[in-house]
C-alpha cells in the first residue's frame with residue numbers, strides 16, 4: 427500500500443508555534459482563582475448581559491454585516507466617524523485582517539522584543555518576515571524600532587501598553603515613532619489595555635490615527651469590558667485602511683449577540699470607571715506588597731503585573747507556579763515572551779489579590795515547599 431499524501435499547507439505554516447493561551451483550569455473539581463488572561467474581575471456590565479440574553483430570540487437571523495449600531499456607539503463615545511471603524515471577532519481578528527491586507531511574501535513587519543505574540547503569528551501566516559526590535563528597560567524603544575526599518579518594512583505593530591510587560595510609551599514617543607517611519611509603513615497601535623492607563627502623558631492612538639493617513643489603532647471588549655467570551659474588537663483607521671479591511675473580512679464576522687452586548691456595554695461607562703478605579707488601587711497595592719516580598723515588579727500601566735522571581739534556592743518562577751497551583755491559583759507563564767523567570771498576574775478582586783499575596787508571602791518566606 428502506498429502512503430497517502432494529503433494536502434500540504436503553504437511553506438512556513440507548519441513552522442509557526444501556535445499561540446498558547448493562559449491556563450484556565452487545574453485538575454480536580456475545586457474552583458480556581460484564574461489570573462492568567464487579563465480578564466476583568468468584575469465581568470461585563472449587567473446591561474451587556476441583558477442585551478446578550480435578549481439576542482437569543484433572534485438566533486436564526488444573520489446579524490448586520492456592517493455592525494452599524496456598534497460602530498455608531500463606539501463613534502459616539504469617542505467622537506469618531508463610524509465609517510473609519512471596523513469591527514472584528516476580538517482584536518485578534520482585526521490584527522490578522524491588517525496583516526492579510528498589508529503583508530505578503532517578501533515583506534517585513536517589526537514588533538518589539540517582548541511584544542504580544544499574536545503579531546509574530548499574524549506576520550508568519552502571511553509568509554512575511556518578523557523583525558524584532560530590542561527593548562530598553564522592558565519598554566519598546568523607538569530608536570531601536572526605527573533602526574530595524576528596511577526597504578521591505580510594511581507594518582510596525584506596537585502594543586501600548588504592552589502585554590506581558592505592562593510598560594507603555596508616552597504620546598511624544600509615539601509621535602516620534604510615527605514621524606520616523608516612512609509614509610508607506612502602516613503603524614498599528616494595539617491599545618487593548620488603554621482604559622486602564624491613568625498616565626497624563628498617554629494617548630491611546632486616536633490622535634495619531636486622526637492626524638495621519640497611515641496609522642491604525644486596535645481596541646478590545648475582552649479586557650475592561652469583560653466580554654472576552656463573546657470575541658469582540660475594533661479598529662479605528664484612515665478611510666483607505668477601513669476600505670481594505672472591509673473588502674477581506676468575513677461578511678458577518680461579528681455575531682449579533684456580540685453587537686448587542688457591545689452596544690449596551692459602551693452605554694455603561696460607570697461600570698468601566700469602577701473597574702479602572704479598582705485596578706488603579708490594587709495594581710499599586712500589589713506592586714508595593716510584592717516588591718516588599720523581594721520580587722522585582724515591572725512598573726505597569728495595565729491590569730496586570732509582571733513578577734520576576736529570583737533564580738535558584740527554591741524561589742524560582744517554576745516553583746512559584748507549582749506552589750500557587752496547589753493553592754488553586756493560576757498566573758500566566760511567560761517563558762515564550764523571553765521571561766522564563768517571571769509570572770504575569772492579572773489584578774483580580776480584592777479576595778483574589780489577597781489570596782495571591784498570602785500564597786506568595788508563604789512561598790518567599792521559605793514556607794514555600796510544594797505540598798506534594
Ligand SMILES: Cc1ncc(COP(=O)(O)O)c(C=O)c1O
Nearest residue numbers: 516517518585589618646648659
Ligand atoms: C496586547 C493585546 N492585544 C490584543 C489582545 C487580544 O484581545 P482580543 O480578545 O480582543 O482578541 C490581547 C489579549 O490578550 C492583548 O494582550
